[in-house]
Amino acid sequence: MSSDIVDRIVKTSRKPKSSRKLTGTQQFWLVFRYFALFIILAMVILPIYVMVINSLKGPAVYLPDAFNLPKKLSVETWPLAWAVLGKPMMRTLFFVVQSSIISAIIGSINGYVLSKWRFRGSRMVFTLFLFGMFIPYQAIMIPLVQFNRMVGLTGSIYVLVLAHVVYGIPICTLIFRNYYAAIPNELIEAARVDGASMVRVYRSIIVPLSIPGFVVVLIWQFTSAWNDFLFAIFLTGGSPKLAVATTALNFIAGGAVIVKYGINMTASLMASIPTLLVYMFLGRYFLRGLLSGSLKG
Amino acid sequence: MATLQKKRLTSSVGGFFFVLPSIIAIAIFVYGMIAWTLNISLTNRNSSAVKAPKHVGLKNYIELMADARFTHALSNLLKFTTVFILGTLISGFIMALLLEKGIKGEGLFRSIYLYPMAISFIAMGTVWRWLLNSSQGADAGGLNLILQKLGLGFLQNNWYISEKGSMFAMTLPAIWQMSGYVLALFLAGFRGIPDDLREAARVDGASESKIYRYVLFPQLSPTFLTVLIILGHISMKVFDLIVGISGKSYVTDVLAVYMWQVTFDITNYAKGAAIAIIILLMVAIVVIPYLRYVNKNEEYR
Numbered sequence: 390m391s392s393d394i395v396d397r398i399v400k401t402s403r404k405p406k407s408s409r410k411l412t413g414t415q416q417f418w419l420v421f422r423y424f425a426l427f428i429i430l431a432m433v434i435l436p437i438y439v440m441v442i443n444s445l446k447g448p449a450v451y452l453p454d455a456f457n458l459p460k461k462l463s464v465e466t467w468p469l470a471w472a473v474l475g476k477p478m479m480r481t482l483f484f485v486v487q488s489s490i491i492s493a494i495i496g497s498i499n500g501y502v503l504s505k506w507r508f509r510g511s512r513m514v515f516t517l518f519l520f521g522m523f524i525p526y527q528a529i530m531i532p533l534v535q536f537n538r539m540v541g542l543t544g545s546i547y548v549l550v551l552a553h554v555v556y557g558i559p560i561c562t563l564i565f566r567n568y569y570a571a572i573p574n575e576l577i578e579a580a581r582v583d584g585a586s587m588v589r590v591y592r593s594i595i596v597p598l599s600i601p602g603f604v605v606v607l608i609w610q611f612t613s614a615w616n617d618f619l620f621a622i623f624l625t626g627g628s629p630k631l632a633v634a635t636t637a638l639n640f641i642a643g644g645a646v647i648v649k650y651g652i653n654m655t656a657s658l659m660a661s662i663p664t665l666l667v668y669m670f671l672g673r674y675f676l677r678g679l680l681s682g683s684l685k686g
Numbered sequence: 687m688a689t690l691q692k693k694r695l696t697s698s699v700g701g702f703f704f705v706l707p708s709i710i711a712i713a714i715f716v717y718g719m720i721a722w723t724l725n726i727s728l729t730n731r732n733s734s735a736v737k738a739p740k741h742v743g744l745k746n747y748i749e750l751m752a753d754a755r756f757t758h759a760l761s762n763l764l765k766f767t768t769v770f771i772l773g774t775l776i777s778g779f780i781m782a783l784l785l786e787k788g789i790k791g792e793g794l795f796r797s798i799y800l801y802p803m804a805i806s807f808i809a810m811g812t813v814w815r816w817l818l819n820s821s822q823g824a825d826a827g828g829l830n831l832i833l834q835k836l837g838l839g840f841l842q843n844n845w846y847i848s849e850k851g852s853m854f855a856m857t858l859p860a861i862w863q864m865s866g867y868v869l870a871l872f873l874a875g876f877r878g879i880p881d882d883l884r885e886a887a888r889v890d891g892a893s894e895s896k897i898y899r900y901v902l903f904p905q906l907s908p909t910f911l912t913v914l915i916i917l918g919h920i921s922m923k924v925f926d927l928i929v930g931i932s933g934k935s936y937v938t939d940v941l942a943v944y945m946w947q948v949t950f951d952i953t954n955y956a957k958g959a960a961i962a963i964i965i966l967l968m969v970a971i972v973v974i975p976y977l978r979y980v981n982k983n984e985e986y987r
Contacts, residue, residue: 419789422789423789425780426784426785426789426795429780429784429795429799430795433799433801434798435817436814436817436859437801437813439813440813452816452821452825452827452828453821453825453826453827454827455816455817455827455828456832495707495708498704498705499708502701502704502705503701503705506700507701508699511701511702512981514705514709516977517712517717518708520973520974520977521712523969524716524720524966524969525922525966525969526923527923527958527962527965528720528962528963528966529715529716530723530962531722531723531726531958531962532718532722532723533715533719536719555711555712558711558712559712562708587700587701587704616806616807616926618806618807618926618930619925622946622950623946623949634806635809635926638806638808638812639808639929642812653812654812654813657809657811657812658809660808660809661804661805661806661809664804668801668804672797675800675803679800679803679870680870680871683871683916
């Protein structure tokens with residue numbers, strides 16, 4: 390379902406009929422549209438522009454100069470920012486990769502069963518899962534902290550793996566369920582007639598067809614776990630030993646470590662690079678995940 | 687028929703078995719923990735010193751209603767939600783209108799309009815603190831400087847530290863981040879309308895504006911509903927954005943941030959839990975009817 394929609398957006402972008410000669414009014418509207426599109430473009434780019442240019446000015450940047458290009462290029466702030474952010478970023482990478490992979494596997498199995506091997510009450514189960522996608526995590530945070538303390542996970546980065554895997558179940562299941570719904574049932578039926586079991590069908594038919602689904606879920610989970618601040622701040626208790634990219638950044642920005650804005654800018658950009666790269670190269674899959682999150686796309 | 691029936695039965699049991707771990711996880715970590723939070727919110731666990739909490743009924747909720755900080759945060763949140771939803775809806779819809787017919791470079795515009803969704807607000811907060819800086823006149827930077835340059839200097843203001851306008855200032859970065867998402871949803875909506883419909887109206891001699899108004903817009907009402915629900919529930923949970931830009935500042939307090947302070951900084955678990963339950967209820971009011979609507983519509987497919 391959702392993949393259709395992305396294809397609709399991405400592939401079938403209507404080509405402007407350039408061969409036909411445009412009338413005066415049509416020309417006016419075309420120019421107007423481009424004008425508006427570029428104004429919006431400028432507004433959307435502005436924050437990242439400010440971030441990039443100010444990360445190249447050295448540690449001493451000041452506000453009235455915010456929009457000006459650097460007079461002299463300097464990457465002096467980059468090693469300084471890395472000194473503070475390097476470890477938290479590596480830690481983030483460590484837990485995010487694990488939680489994304491586990492989430493994707495769970496999502497794939499759930500999505501397979503809930504789209505192709507429904508059982509009595511499976512719709513209900515799915516709807517109950519979906520609600521979990523929308524809940525404010527504040528409503529589970531206090532028990533979750535207590536739970537972690539009870540099972541002795543406090544002080545370990547695995548608190549975050551656990552949180553992102555469990556609370557990622559709804560969205561990952563949803564994405565895979567929609568994805569598998571597009572696989573014709575006849576294919577499954579045919580394999581069953583030939584005596585293939587549920588597991589066999591999954592291994593030999595579903596998994597080989599699942600690569601794009603896995604890409605969508607992996608980058609979705611990667612991006613949301615990388616950017617997550619709520620779980621990180623509650624579950625790590627703000628401890629520097631467990632700092633991840635967002636909590637470390639918040640710590641820096643709070644002026645607790647450095648007050649030099651040049652370093653702040655660089656650190657913010659640095660922490661955004663992994664997700665920006667993913668977006669740049671796999672944007673289509675990101676869009677797919679995003680639209681799945683809206684249920685109807 | 688009988689064999690088919692039998693097969694379905696065995697399959698269903700097997701299927702259930704594979705989903706069971708997730709069912710248990712969701713039952714415990716979502717529903718169980720919500721129940722646990724509700725339970726905490728009904729006790730007197732008002733500091734970490736309380737070792738044997740007792741149930742006190744709705745006391746925490748009643749106290750919240752009289753808590754000026756809570757009502758302040760709630761009214762802030764409602765202000766924010768209204769402007770955020772309207773602003774994002776309008777800007778995303780305009781973007782979709784501009785792109786919907788197809789235009790050279792559409793892919794580029796679309797990708798750039800959506801990039802803010804890929805960045806965390808903790809990171810973007812650094813920049814937005816600058817853009818929304820309150821310095822004016824000769825010291826101005828950020829949006830105040832841009833306003834000056836555009837000859838709109840009289841619009842300069844204190845943004846998120848101003849007493850009245852702080853929440854409205856906060857909607858700017860939120861709109862900035864979410865507009866691309868709304869664009870994508872509406873674009874999907876537009877592209878889902880069969881071309882024949884448009885052609886038929888054109889053949890009947892309808893003007894372009896009439897086609898939009900009477901043919902295309904009515905087709906978008908499900909998308910419109912989806913957008914409203916998504917923006918609404920995101921808005922009620924807003925947290926990173928506020929923390930990333932203004933931290934725990936009083937003027938921009940919202941429920942999620944207040945809950946954090948109460949729970950985290952002063953370990954008043956009972957009160958924190960009560961605020962959390964209120965946020966949950968607000969989200970549920972919006973989301974549950976929507977889930978039912980989606981569920982019902984799927985049956986017709």
